[in-house]
Amino acid sequence: MNKVQKVKAFIIxxxxxxxxxxxxxxxxxxxxxxxxxxxxxxxxxxLIQFAEVRKDLGTLTxxxxxxxxxxxxxxxxxxxxxxxxxxxTCGCTAAQLSRRELQPGDTCEVRLTYTAKNHPxxxxxxxxxxxxxxxxxxxxxxxxTGNVVPGADEWARFRYSxxxxxxxxxxxxxxxxxxxxxxxxxxxxxxxxKEPLQITALLIxxxxxxxxxxxxxxxxxxxxxxxxxxxxxxxxETQESLHFSVILDGVKGKPxxxxxxxxxxx
Numbered sequence: 001m002n003k004v005q006k007v008k009a010f011i012i013x014x015x016x017x018x019x020x021x022x023x024x025x026x027x028x029x030x031x032x033x034x035x036x037x038x039x040x041x042x043x044x045x046x047l048i049q050f051a052e053v054r055k056d057l058g059t060l061t062x063x064x065x066x067x068x069x070x071x072x073x074x075x076x077x078x079x080x081x082x083x084x085x086x087x088x089t090c091g092c093t094a095a096q097l098s099r100r101e102l103q104p105g106d107t108c109e110v111r112l113t114y115t116a117k118n119h120p121x122x123x124x125x126x127x128x129x130x131x132x133x134x135x136x137x138x139x140x141x142x143x144x145t146g147n148v149v150p151g152a153d154e155w156a157r158f159r160y161s162x163x164x165x166x167x168x169x170x171x172x173x174x175x176x177x178x179x180x181x182x183x184x185x186x187x188x189x190x191x192x193x194k195e196p197l198q199i200t201a202l203l204i205x206x207x208x209x210x211x212x213x214x215x216x217x218x219x220x221x222x223x224x225x226x227x228x229x230x231x232x233x234x235x236x237e238t239q240e241s242l243h244f245s246v247i248l249d250g251v252k253g254k255p256x257x258x259x260x261x262x263x264x265x266x
Contacts, residue, residue: 037089038128044139047077047131048102050110057123057146060116062156071110071142073129075102082132086110093125093144116148118157123147155192162258163251164193165217172227173263179231187225187260191217199225202249207233208262210246227262241265 098109123146128138158166172185201210
């Protein structure tokens with residue numbers, strides 16, 4: 001499947017990153033990379049040590065059950081230590097800790113659970129262990145590696161089905177809308193059938209329009225479903241927000257099963 005690369009609007013829950021111009025960074029401020037991958041505490045290995053810090057999960061499929069790995073850490077210092085928190089770099093990875101306070105020589109277990117569903121591709125997930133002595137620099141980094149291949153249902157990551165049309169979401173939210181703008185919201189979708197799809201709006205307010213890019217979605221291909229607002233046509237009595245529904249045409253199903261819910265905030 002080929003992915004449509006155009007992304008122009010903020011969509012709640014779409015998981016889409018918006019490209020923005022680089023801003024001048026204040027002196028001493030951490031970079032985006034450093035914020036996600038902080039440098040380790042200089043003397044962290046003299047406080048807590050793990051028997052293993054990296055585990056390879058091998059090759060998983062999106063259909064596999066979550067996999068849990070255990071990392072055993074030991075207080076190698078002469079003083080008690082307190083594990084403040086464990087921060088993971090990916091929502092696909094959850095961390096559990098057996099105990100927080102470690103006397104000299106005590107051990108603890110960190111369990112990292114990786115969920116492969118909806119995460120195809122390379123596994124490179126980190127968990128950073130922070131002690132009470134430093135909230136800025138972690139004392140240890142634990143890493144999961146491996147690879148995830150698509151499951152039996154290649155459309156599984158598209159949660160919503162409207163006939164043969166599969167969508168990432170069935171709700172969108174516009175924020176900061178005002179007259180003079182024509183904001184767009186994009187929903188990644190795909191044609192799961194063996195026939196081309198041409199999607200239009202059976203029901204949509206006069207102040208909004210709907211289209212897909214491309215206009216005709218080939219079998220097995222992904223596309224963008226685009227909703228555009230025309231604020232100059234909004235009802236005069238509009239308050240702080242409004243809600244409306246868009247019923248799609250060109251797919252099978254009851255109207256309630258092929259409806260997109262839209263929220264607009266001013």
